[in-house]
Amino acid sequence: MRVADLIRKKRDGGPLGRDEIAALIGGVSDGSVPDYQTSALLMAIVLRGMTADETAWLTEAMIASGTRLDLSDLSQPAADKHSTGGVGDKTSLVLAPLVAACGVLVPMMSGRGLGHTGGTLDKLDAIPGFRTDLTIPELRSALARVGCAIVSQSDELVPADRRLYALRDVTATVESVPLIAASIMSKKIAEGVGALVLDVKCGAGAFMKTTAEARMLAATLVAIGERHGVRTEAVITAMDAPLGRAIGNALEVAEAVDVLKGEGPADVEALTVALATRMLVLAGSATGEADASARVREALASGAGLERFQAMVETQGGDPRIVDEPGRLPSAPVREAVPAPRAGFVARLDAEGLGLAAMALGAGRDRVDGRVDPGVGLRVLAGVGSRVEAGTPVVEIHGRDSRQIDTVRPLVERAIDVRAVPPDPQPLILDRVTVPAVFQP
Amino acid sequence: MRVADLIRKKRDGGPLGRDEIAALIGGVSDGSVPDYQTSALLMAIVLRGMTADETAWLTEAMIASGTRLDLSDLSQPAADKHSTGGVGDKTSLVLAPLVAACGVLVPMMSGRGLGHTGGTLDKLDAIPGFRTDLTIPELRSALARVGCAIVSQSDELVPADRRLYALRDVTATVESVPLIAASIMSKKIAEGVGALVLDVKCGAGAFMKTTAEARMLAATLVAIGERHGVRTEAVITAMDAPLGRAIGNALEVAEAVDVLKGEGPADVEALTVALATRMLVLAGSATGEADASARVREALASGAGLERFQAMVETQGGDPRIVDEPGRLPSAPVREAVPAPRAGFVARLDAEGLGLAAMALGAGRDRVDGRVDPGVGLRVLAGVGSRVEAGTPVVEIHGRDSRQIDTVRPLVERAIDVRAVPPDPQPLILDRVTVPAVFQP
Numbered sequence: 002m003r004v005a006d007l008i009r010k011k012r013d014g015g016p017l018g019r020d021e022i023a024a025l026i027g028g029v030s031d032g033s034v035p036d037y038q039t040s041a042l043l044m045a046i047v048l049r050g051m052t053a054d055e056t057a058w059l060t061e062a063m064i065a066s067g068t069r070l071d072l073s074d075l076s077q078p079a080a081d082k083h084s085t086g087g088v089g090d091k092t093s094l095v096l097a098p099l100v101a102a103c104g105v106l107v108p109m110m111s112g113r114g115l116g117h118t119g120g121t122l123d124k125l126d127a128i129p130g131f132r133t134d135l136t137i138p139e140l141r142s143a144l145a146r147v148g149c150a151i152v153s154q155s156d157e158l159v160p161a162d163r164r165l166y167a168l169r170d171v172t173a174t175v176e177s178v179p180l181i182a183a184s185i186m187s188k189k190i191a192e193g194v195g196a197l198v199l200d201v202k203c204g205a206g207a208f209m210k211t212t213a214e215a216r217m218l219a220a221t222l223v224a225i226g227e228r229h230g231v232r233t234e235a236v237i238t239a240m241d242a243p244l245g246r247a248i249g250n251a252l253e254v255a256e257a258v259d260v261l262k263g264e265g266p267a268d269v270e271a272l273t274v275a276l277a278t279r280m281l282v283l284a285g286s287a288t289g290e291a292d293a294s295a296r297v298r299e300a301l302a303s304g305a306g307l308e309r310f311q312a313m314v315e316t317q318g319g320d321p322r323i324v325d326e327p328g329r330l331p332s333a334p335v336r337e338a339v340p341a342p343r344a345g346f347v348a349r350l351d352a353e354g355l356g357l358a359a360m361a362l363g364a365g366r367d368r369v370d371g372r373v374d375p376g377v378g379l380r381v382l383a384g385v386g387s388r389v390e391a392g393t394p395v396v397e398i399h400g401r402d403s404r405q406i407d408t409v410r411p412l413v414e415r416a417i418d419v420r421a422v423p424p425d426p427q428p429l430i431l432d433r434v435t436v437p438a439v440f441q442p
Numbered sequence: 443m444r445v446a447d448l449i450r451k452k453r454d455g456g457p458l459g460r461d462e463i464a465a466l467i468g469g470v471s472d473g474s475v476p477d478y479q480t481s482a483l484l485m486a487i488v489l490r491g492m493t494a495d496e497t498a499w500l501t502e503a504m505i506a507s508g509t510r511l512d513l514s515d516l517s518q519p520a521a522d523k524h525s526t527g528g529v530g531d532k533t534s535l536v537l538a539p540l541v542a543a544c545g546v547l548v549p550m551m552s553g554r555g556l557g558h559t560g561g562t563l564d565k566l567d568a569i570p571g572f573r574t575d576l577t578i579p580e581l582r583s584a585l586a587r588v589g590c591a592i593v594s595q596s597d598e599l600v601p602a603d604r605r606l607y608a609l610r611d612v613t614a615t616v617e618s619v620p621l622i623a624a625s626i627m628s629k630k631i632a633e634g635v636g637a638l639v640l641d642v643k644c645g646a647g648a649f650m651k652t653t654a655e656a657r658m659l660a661a662t663l664v665a666i667g668e669r670h671g672v673r674t675e676a677v678i679t680a681m682d683a684p685l686g687r688a689i690g691n692a693l694e695v696a697e698a699v700d701v702l703k704g705e706g707p708a709d710v711e712a713l714t715v716a717l718a719t720r721m722l723v724l725a726g727s728a729t730g731e732a733d734a735s736a737r738v739r740e741a742l743a744s745g746a747g748l749e750r751f752q753a754m755v756e757t758q759g760g761d762p763r764i765v766d767e768p769g770r771l772p773s774a775p776v777r778e779a780v781p782a783p784r785a786g787f788v789a790r791l792d793a794e795g796l797g798l799a800a801m802a803l804g805a806g807r808d809r810v811d812g813r814v815d816p817g818v819g820l821r822v823l824a825g826v827g828s829r830v831e832a833g834t835p836v837v838e839i840h841g842r843d844s845r846q847i848d849t850v851r852p853l854v855e856r857a858i859d860v861r862a863v864p865p866d867p868q869p870l871i872l873d874r875v876t877v878p879a880v881f882q883p
Binding site: 043047 | 445447449480484486609611615
């Protein structure tokens with residue numbers, strides 16, 4: 002079997018077989034398939050798609066490139082959540098300790114941000130001393146002690162994904178449902194969890210712009226999870242406006258702590274509770290939706306979730322005092338408000354526009370190897386639906402200096418839309434995808 | 443301008459601009475665009491195509507990667523021919539000296555064979571001592587002395603093509619009209635000729651299976667040539683059966699000599715005369731078709747063409763005695779005939795099947811770095827249309843040993859079709875393409 006023949010097969014639209022995919026990914030992992038062949042294959046996949054079977058086999062082959070964790074010795078169900086990436090989405094920081102407080106392990110392996118969306122690891126890096134690069138034994142010990150940990154992808158899990166992702170980023174082969182699905186699911190399945198909730202973002206600020214696209218990706222992800230014995234479910238959530246009020250790493254950590262204290266924005270709390278509830282149900286740790294929801298709310302109200310968060314920070318080497326003293330988090334020296342241009346109602350806060358503005362400040366990166374400034378970001382002072390006068394501050398920019406703020410201000414101004422009539426209220430959770438479905442890429 | 447953005451543009455079907463293509467090919471040439479990006483771009487081009495403009499700009503950028511010869515100091519018109527590859531096609535060996543004998547320079551840069559089709563350089567390598575790796579000064583001197591030379595592609599001309607072709611071969615990105623067209627035309631235009639005749643093969647043994655495909659490729663090639671100031675024309679010729687009776691390197695050299703002596707197969711002579719005639723017309727060296735044709739036939743009948751061939755062999759270091767003593771060419775020790783399975787007429791001799799059989803004997807190569815045996819090959823003893831009895835020898839296999847012949851025999855048997863009724867005669871020249879045409883890949 003020559004690699005060029007397999008590339009040709011995919012190029013001509015033919016489905017690849019299980020053994021063929023296994024051989025290709027094996028070659029990618031051990032280096033016997035050179036990058037130039039891999040990137041031609043990736044482009045053929047982007048343009049020709051993959052069937053549900055092929056996507057599942059790709060996921061399987063990627064998992065087989067490394068080890069799959071076995072957490073059964075910890076004698077507790079384990080669950081995880083994955084989001085396809087949004088602006089201001091700090092739910093992971095709230096969710097992991099909250100679910101752990103309800104008796105379900107959360108061995109969350111997460112990523113860094115790219116483009117206008119932030120990454121969970123970048124947010125945690127804003128906590129002084131916090132380490133995300135735990136070894137597998139350190140992760141196990143953190144799970145045994147705290148019940149949750151949020152760490153970077155282990156080198157031992159799915160090494161093929163790192164090779165593929167590095168190539169995809171520089172060869173314009175990122176945007177492909179089967180490649181995205183296999184990348185996400187191989188990593189989550191290799192974590193050894195029995196239950197997985199997927200938050201598929203949809204809207205102007207998300208990779209998936211329409212609910213139809215989001216449903217297709219969600220169905221693909223759910224089907225793969227179920228084929229690998231992981232109870233998987235997806236919620237499709239709106240990502241037109243940022244989630245919560247904070248965008249930027251330290252600002253989002255502070256907001257996550259607020260949510261755990263019961264003092265956070267309603268949308269972040271509602272989404273986190275909804276995701277946590279489904280994690281408990283899928284993990285088999287609650288008798289049903291009502292039971293799960295009640296337990297999650299109790300863990301929030303009692304402060305048990307906050308306690309776990311603090312324990313997680315401490316266990317991972319971070320300064321636990323940030324919980325009570327948020328001033329210990331990094332911050333930016335210059336703050337300037339962008340006012341409403343006229344009286345009316347905030348009709349729109351464009352998530353992508355604000356995400357790009359935050360990235361420009363240094364809160365995110367536009368290249369995989371870019372550096373991030375933990376202190377900068379944006380705070381929404383008047384959310385969508387708020388009544389404002391001309392001059393009412395809508396968004397506050399936290400920057401390094403006035404020049405930087407002047408540069409970013411037009412981006413923020415363009416992202417704000419104030420109208421005479423209040424906008425129709427939009428639901429946050431748009432749909433739920435539970436059944437494996439056949440998809441056509 | 444990031445390379446990944448340009449790849450994305452082509453991936454999404456958008457046309458690339460002149461400057462963008464120039465930047466990409468410049469980067470391929472100087473190594474600043476890594477192979478993995480180039481191969482992703484190539485796959486996107488294969489699947490998304492290129493417009494006529496893009497293809498012309500690609501050709502232009504490839505020419506600009508090296509030098510373009512200037513032959514004006516030789517004070518004679520210069521012309522060349524390119525064939526898209528057939529089985530048993532030794533016309534170049536006859537054509538170059540014949541056209542030179544008519545007063546038109548032929549600085550022919552040619553290639554090696556791959557797959558079931560042979561390469562002109564492999565054929566010439568069968569002549570003891572023949573050198574195809576002339577330097578540019580050596581090529582000029584050979585042209586000044588003999589009027590023609592057949593040499594390998596110079597490193598100074600179109601270096602980008604070598605980089606691209608090496609990648610295309612291993613990434614299943616060979617089969618693309620714009621990539622094929624730019625590769626062919628950049629090399630021919632860089633030779634510095636003012637006229638070019640293209641022999642676009644069409645049929646079971648050719649890359650283009652239908653006349654519609656062949657016409658599209660021909661129109662693309664002609665349009666590019668004309669845009670670059672080269673008088674260009676294409677003939678579309680049948681490649682269902684092998685051309686002539688010999689397949690294999692030394693066997694084909696001997697047949698080419700036979701043609702120059704006026705003793706060769708009618709189809710090779712007819713095609714060569716037709717191509718030579720058009721070269722004279724396009725080069726402006728004849729008053730018209732009739733004049734050109736008469737001069738070509740005269741050069742053949744007078745032996746002037748044969749004389750030039752012998753001079754070319756000598757000038758390029760080869761043994762000129764092979765013209766009068768073909769026994770000095772390499773040969774294979776074992777010969778065995780494949781007989782007709784029944785009485786009737788030879789209805790079909792499958793060019794691809796016989797080409798693959800010759801390749802299996804060692805006359806061709808299935809990998810770019812494969813070695814070639816100059817002596818082996820096939821001789822057609824009863825061509826298409828011949829009346830045969832059961833047992834009449836149809837094809838003679840020339841091999842290294844009986845075991846090799848036994849291995850190849852079933853391939854040859856499958857390529858022979860004998861039927862009760864004689865086949866309808868088929869024309870060799872199917873069409874001529876002279877006008878630049880807009881094409882949609």
